[in-house]
Every structure is written in structure tokens, then in C-alpha cells.
Amino acid sequence: MYRQVTVYVPDARMEEFYIRFGDFMGGGPSPSSEGENPPARHQAGQPPAWTREQGAEERAAAFWHDVTDPGRDVLRVLIAGAEEEPPRHFLPADVVAAVGAKSTQAIAGILGGVGQVVSGHDLPSYDYEPGRAWHFVWDWDPKKRLYSMAPEMAALLRMVGA
Numbered sequence: 001m002y003r004q005v006t007v008y009v010p011d012a013r014m015e016e017f018y019i020r021f022g023d024f025m026g027g028g029p030s031p032s033s034e035g036e037n038p039p040a041r042h043q044a045g046q047p048p049a050w051t052r053e054q055g056a057e058e059r060a061a062a063f064w065h066d067v068t069d070p071g072r073d074v075l076r077v078l079i080a081g082a083e084e085e086p087p088r089h090f091l092p093a094d095v096v097a098a099v100g101a102k103s104t105q106a107i108a109g110i111l112g113g114v115g116q117v118v119s120g121h122d123l124p125s126y127d128y129e130p131g132r133a134w135h136f137v138w139d140w141d142p143k144k145r146l147y148s149m150a151p152e153m154a155a156l157l158r159m160v161g162a
Helices: 011-025 056-066 069-082 092-099 104-120 151-159
Strands: 041-043 125-129 132-134
Touching: 011 104, 056 104, 056 151, 069 092, 069 104, 069 151, 092 104
Parallel strands: 041 125
Antiparallel strands: 125 132
């Protein structure tokens, strides 16, 4: 059973709200979760260790298979940016323009859905600082959020059909 809930969110934090809400609905990690078995994490800017392990292609293929079409579109933008030299970081408005989304909040919501798939496949979160872990690399400066992907992760996703 679901109950409708209305919350007021500051305009400047709408993207963060949609991402966290997507994780919440998917049962994924919260940035402050500290249970007995906290989710696996890796340092932002570094590819996760599993991308170099045996079976990485199969794991990436299973993940990619479960990502929605809008999620794939957004990830393809990040993949293309990771293939540039130097790797590109995108403002939310750049991603909106690239995929034809209605708003930056829509992008945050789409990435929240991708975060559900990340959680569903037990893939690690990026570790930013104590109490801050997330599924995607992005700069938490409230005036300039940046999305990006590690080049190694982009290459792996390309290998499996992205």
C-alpha cells in the first residue's frame, strides 16, 4: 500500500531530492546509511574494483539490460563525455539538452531510477566524504553540479552494448 505524501523542497535542492527519492523508492543506500552491512563504496574519480575483475562484462551487461531507455540515454551522454580527452563533466542543463528532457529535475529523476538498478545489482556507490555516498560522480557544490563517468566504466558499458 502506498500513501501520498506532499513535501516542500527548496528549488535549489530539487535535483538532489529526486535522486534521493529514487534511491528511497528502490530500497537503495542513503547517503548517511551506516548499518551492519553498509553498501560497498569506492573513491569518486576512480573506477570501481569490480570493473577489473573476472565476470565484469557479464555484470555490466546485466546492469545495462535492466536500465530503462531514458536511463540509457542519459548514461550514453556520460559515456561519450568519458571518452573525450580530458573526460568531460556535464552541467545538468547540458544533459537536458543532449537527451531532450523537460528539466534538470527530470534528469535527476531518471538518474534516481538508474540508481535503483545500481542497488538492485549490488553495485557500489562512490564515496565522496564521510556521510556522502552516491551512485554517480558529481560535484556537490550547490551552485554547480556536474555529472560524469569514469572512462573505465564507460569503456566497459560500451563493450556490452551501450
